[in-house]
Amino acid sequence: MITARSGAGLEKFAHVLDAAGQPLSPTRAARARQLVATGRAILVGEDPLTIRLLRVVELPAPPTAGPPVVAGQHLLLHTCCAPCATYTVGRLRDEGFTVTALWYNPNIAPAAEHELRRASLERFAELVDLPVLWTPGYPALDYDCAVVNCPERPARCEACYRLRLGRTAQVARAQGYAAFTTTLLISPYQDQDLIRGVAEEMGQEYGVAFYFENLRRGWAERGRLTREYGLYRQQYCGCEFSIRERETSNVKRHPSRLTPDA
Secondary structure, rough: OEEEEEEEEEEEEEEOOOOOOOOOOEHHHHHHHHHHOOEEEEEEEOOEEEEEEOOOOOOOOOOOOOOOOOEEEEEEEEEOOOHHHHHHHHHHHHHEEEEEEEOOOOOOOOOHHHHHHHHHHHHHHHHHOOEEEEEOOHHHHHHHHHHEEEEEEEOHHHHHHHHHHHHHHHHHHHHHEEEEEEHHOOOOOOOHHHHHHHHHHHHHHHOOOOOOOOOOOHHHHHHHHHHHHHHOOOOOOOHHHHHHHHHHHHHHHHHHOOOOOO
16 A cells, blocks of 8 residues: 655555556545445455556546657756656656756755755666756755745645746756656645646746646556665655644544643
8 A cells, every 4th residue: 555644644545447457546545445335446455455447547648738759858857856756757768858857845854854855866866877956055045935925735835836846947948958847746745736837837937848747647656666766755745834734633643642741
């Protein structure tokens, strides 16, 4: 079973196949069991939890909104972490892109966590021969300034997307990349519609194309590749707010962990 942490705490996901065996986007374990209970899917296995739908799903054609895929075309990939880069880099290379990663994630807190994720990406990049443009230091002040007037979601997340994707578009334009995109598109915890809207706006502002593809069908493969490469697996989204939200959620889910003086 796929597990991951978000602001809502630890959540469990299940693998989903259609009747033809095509892998689909993962779904929450409770939803998967509901589909089985109502006769709309059959249980394939428990470890990992996998279900098969009783119908064939016609998957959408490759996106056409982005730039045409041309062998050797250079793409700048905003990279939030090494695990999300695993499937994404392979997928983009298969599509004919020459991929360079950009590391700019001032939202990650604390500094030690930022360094863990940076080092993990560096290790992955060496393993797969991935060029990376590194933002030096720990630019946490950039994030603090961006979200100071919007501490609540979704405004806070939008400000964070705007900060990171704006920088990516700016660098892509300045260094002559054909387009840019982001590993955030693989995560079921991120607001994909919001990411796309912000990124397209940033692309227009800086005069560079944003390449969109729904990468969520690769979420399960992301987990497998992360284990295969032995990469660091973070336990929360990244910002200090998500740390507090996780801790609050854990207390609500496990009140017995509170001490008498808490």
